[in-house]
Amino acid sequence: MKKTGIIIEFKNGAVKDASYGMIACARNGGGDSLYAFVINEDAQVHKEALEAHGIHNIVDICLPEIGTCKESGSQAGWNPVIWSQAVMEAMQIHGISELFGLTTPMGRELLPRIAAKLDAPLVMDCIEVNCSEGIVQNYLYSGKTLATIKVKGDIRIYGIRPNVIEPAPAPVSASMFTVTYSNAHKNEPDCGKITLLESRPGDNSDGDLLEADVIISGGRGMQNGENFKLLHQCARYLGAKVGASRVAVDLGWVPYSMQVGQTGEKVSPRVYIACGLSGSVQHFAGMKMSGMIIAINNNPNAAIMANCDYFIEGDLFDVIPALTEALSKAK
Amino acid sequence: MKIYVCVKHVPDSAANIALKDSKHIDDNVTLLLNPYDEYAVTEAVSFKKYLNEKTSLCGTDDDTEVIVVSLGKKDAEKTLRSAMAMGADRGILIETEKIEDSITTARLLKAAIEKDGVPGIIFTGRESIDMAGMQTMFRLGANFGFPVANNVVKFTPDITNNSVEVETLTEASGRDLYQLSLPCVLGAGRGLNSPAYPTFPDVVKAKKKQILSVSKNELNIDKPQASTEIIELKLFAGKRTPEEIKGDLSQKITSLVKILKEEAKII
Numbered sequence: 001m002k003k004t005g006i007i008i009e010f011k012n013g014a015v016k017d018a019s020y021g022m023i024a025c026a027r028n029g030g031g032d033s034l035y036a037f038v039i040n041e042d043a044q045v046h047k048e049a050l051e052a053h054g055i056h057n058i059v060d061i062c063l064p065e066i067g068t069c070k071e072s073g074s075q076a077g078w079n080p081v082i083w084s085q086a087v088m089e090a091m092q093i094h095g096i097s098e099l100f101g102l103t104t105p106m107g108r109e110l111l112p113r114i115a116a117k118l119d120a121p122l123v124m125d126c127i128e129v130n131c132s133e134g135i136v137q138n139y140l141y142s143g144k145t146l147a148t149i150k151v152k153g154d155i156r157i158y159g160i161r162p163n164v165i166e167p168a169p170a171p172v173s174a175s176m177f178t179v180t181y182s183n184a185h186k187n188e189p190d191c192g193k194i195t196l197l198e199s200r201p202g203d204n205s206d207g208d209l210l211e212a213d214v215i216i217s218g219g220r221g222m223q224n225g226e227n228f229k230l231l232h233q234c235a236r237y238l239g240a241k242v243g244a245s246r247v248a249v250d251l252g253w254v255p256y257s258m259q260v261g262q263t264g265e266k267v268s269p270r271v272y273i274a275c276g277l278s279g280s281v282q283h284f285a286g287m288k289m290s291g292m293i294i295a296i297n298n299n300p301n302a303a304i305m306a307n308c309d310y311f312i313e314g315d316l317f318d319v320i321p322a323l324t325e326a327l328s329k330a331k
Numbered sequence: 332m333k334i335y336v337c338v339k340h341v342p343d344s345a346a347n348i349a350l351k352d353s354k355h356i357d358d359n360v361t362l363l364l365n366p367y368d369e370y371a372v373t374e375a376v377s378f379k380k381y382l383n384e385k386t387s388l389c390g391t392d393d394d395t396e397v398i399v400v401s402l403g404k405k406d407a408e409k410t411l412r413s414a415m416a417m418g419a420d421r422g423i424l425i426e427t428e429k430i431e432d433s434i435t436t437a438r439l440l441k442a443a444i445e446k447d448g449v450p451g452i453i454f455t456g457r458e459s460i461d462m463a464g465m466q467t468m469f470r471l472g473a474n475f476g477f478p479v480a481n482n483v484v485k486f487t488p489d490i491t492n493n494s495v496e497v498e499t500l501t502e503a504s505g506r507d508l509y510q511l512s513l514p515c516v517l518g519a520g521r522g523l524n525s526p527a528y529p530t531f532p533d534v535v536k537a538k539k540k541q542i543l544s545v546s547k548n549e550l551n552i553d554k555p556q557a558s559t560e561i562i563e564l565k566l567f568a569g570k571r572t573p574e575e576i577k578g579d580l581s582q583k584i585t586s587l588v589k590i591l592k593e594e595a596k597i598i
C-alpha cells in the first residue's frame with residue numbers, strides 16, 4: 001500500500017484552502033493512505049476538517065524544544081532546518097514514499113531540504129499530479145511552455161502550486177499519531193552548522209498574493225506609491241490583494257513582495273485586474289494562469305489589452321475610484 | 332579562499348519560445364546569464380574584495396579567487412564571459428548536450444568544483460528562470476555536507492568565527508536570520524545587491540580570462556537512481572480573446588460590476 005504524506009499549512013489557526021486543494025491533488029491516481037503532517041499546531045483541533053477532505057491519518061509532529069507558542073497568524077516555532085528533519089523522521093516512522101507540500105515560502109524551504117537529504121526527486125510548482133504514474137505537469141520557461149514530467153525514484157516529492165487545484169471534500173475518519181522530534185538528532189551532519197537566529201514575520205497586509213482569489217495590480221501608471229491607496233481601497237470591497245509590476249517596485253513605490261511576474265510571484269487568482277501596467281512578457285509570466293484578466297489602461301495598444309478577457313480603455317484615476325464607489329454601494 | 336559561483340545560461344526573459352520537437356525548445360533564442368545569478372556573481376566579487384582588504388591588513392598572501400561554474404552546451408561560455416566581465420576570475424564549463432535534472436546537475440557541479448579546488452563558499456542564484464526547480468543549491472549543499480540558505484538578501488561575513496550571517500526573504504517581506512558555518516552554499520535573491528552593468532574594458536578583459544572545459548563523462552559521477560525527466564513540452568500561449576467594456580464611465584462601471592458579480596462570482 002502506498003502511503004502519502006502531506007505537509008499541511010495553516011493560516012490564522014485554520015487549514016489553508018490551498019492545503020485542501022493539495023489533498024485533492026494527492027488523491028488523484030493514488031492516495032491509498034493519506035497522512036496529514038501537522039507541525040507545531042494542535043492537530044486535534046483540525047481533525048474534523050482534515051477528515052472531511054479524505055485524510056486517513058493525522059500525524060501530529062511535536063517539536064518540544066522549540067515549544068508550541070501560538071503567535072497569531074504565523075507558523076509557531078518556524079525553523080526550516082528542524083522542521084524538515086522532523087518531517088523526514090515522520091516519513092520514516094510511517095513508511096511514507098510520496099510527499100506533498102505547497103510551493104509557498106514554507107514549501108520552498110522544506111521540500112528541497114528534504115529532497116536533497118533523501119536524494120529523492122522533486123518537482124516544484126506542479127499544477128497536476130498523477131501519483132500512480134509519477135507524472136506531473138508544470139509550466140517551464142517562464143510560463144511559456146507546459147511540461148509533462150516523469151518522476152522516478154523510491155521516494156517522490158511534489159510541490160503543488162497553491163490555488164490551481166480545487167478542494168474536493170471526501171469524508172473519511174482518521175487515526176491520530178504523534179511524532180515527537182527532539183534535539184537528540186542534533187549531531188546529524190548539517191545541524192549546528194546552520195542556526196536560525198531570528199524569524200521576523202512579514203506584514204500580512206501586503207503579502208499573500210500566492211493564495212489570493214482576486215488580485216488588483218498597479219504599474220507605472222499609478223505614478224507614485226501614495227496612489228496605491230486607491231487600489232487598496234478597491235481591494236477591500238473585492239476581497240482582493242494588491243500586486244504590482246516590477247517598475248512600481250523598482251521605483252520604490254511598493255515592496256518587492258508585491259511584485260507579480262517572472263522575477264516576482266507567480267499567481268493564479270480567479271480574477272486579475274491590471275491597472276496602468278502594460279503587460280510585459282515578464283509580467284505575463286507571473287499572471288497568465290489567472291482565471292479572468294481585466295485590464296484598465298488608457299492606451300488601447302498596450303500589450304495587456306490584446307491578451308485579456310475584458311478591458312476598459314480609460315484613465316485609471318477615473319475608473320478605480322468609480323469602481324470602488326459602486327462596490328461600496330453594492331454592499 | 333576559493334569562491335565558487337554556479338551560473339546558468341538561460342533564454343532571455345523577453346524571448347519568444349518556439350519548440351524544436353516535442354521535448355525541447357528551439358535554442359535559437361538569445362540566451363544569457365540567469366537574472367538571479369547576477370546577484371550571486373556580484374556578491375562573490377564583493378566578498379573577494381572584502382577578503383583581500385582583510386588579508387592585506389594582516390599581511391598574509393592573497394589567493395582568493397572567484398570561479399564561475401556552468402553546466403550546459405558550448406554556448407554557455409557566453410554566460411561565463413558575462414560573469415567574468417562582472418568580476419569573476421575564471422570559469423569552468425561542464426559540457427553536456429542534454430538538459431540535466433537537478434539531481435544530476437548538483438552531482439556534476441560538485442564533481443567539477445572538487446576537481447578544481449576546495450571551496451570556501453559557493454553562491455548560486457535562488458532559482459533559474461527557465462526550469463525554476465528551486466532545489467539545485469540544496470542538493471549541492473547536501474552532496475558536499477555544507478549548510479544551505481536560499482533566497483538570501485543580506486550577507487555579512489564573520490571570518491574570525493569562520494561563519495557568515497545571512498537574511499533570507501520569507502512571506503510578505505518577512506526575514507529569517509541564519510548563522511552558517513563556512514563552507515556553505517547560498518542562493519542569492521533579489522535585493523542582495525545591485526548588479527552593475529560591465530563596462531567595455533571589463534568585457535574586453537573578460538575575453539582574456541581562462542575557461543576550462545570538462546566533459547560530463549570526464550567527471551565520472553555515479554548515475555543517480557532517481558530522476559525527473561521532461562517527457563513532453565507544449566507551448567503555453569494562454570491566448571485570450573479580449574472584449575471591450577464600452578460606454579461612458581458609469582456604463583463601464585455598471586458592466587464591470589456585473590461581470591465581477593455574475594461571471595466571475597467574486598462579489
Ligand SMILES: Cc1cc2nc3c(=O)[nH]c(=O)nc-3n(C[C@H](O)[C@H](O)[C@H](O)COP(=O)(O)OP(=O)(O)OC[C@H]3O[C@@H](n4cnc5c(N)ncnc54)[C@H](O)[C@@H]3O)c2cc1C
Pocket residue numbers: 218219220221222244245246247248259260261262263264265275276277278279280281282283286296297298299302314315316317344366
Ligand atoms: C530579467 C527581467 C525580469 C523581469 N521581471 C519582471 C517581473 O517579475 N514583473 C514585472 O512586472 N516586470 C518584470 N520585468 C520588467 C518588464 O520588462 C517591464 O519593464 C515591466 O513589467 C513594465 O512595468 P509596467 O507595465 O508597470 O510599466 P510600463 O510598461 O511603462 O506600462 C505602464 C502602462 O500604464 C499605462 N498608463 C499610464 N498612465 C495611466 C493611467 N492614468 N490610466 C491607465 N493606464 C495608464 C500605460 O498606457 C502603460 O501601458 C522584468 C524585466 C527583466 C529584464
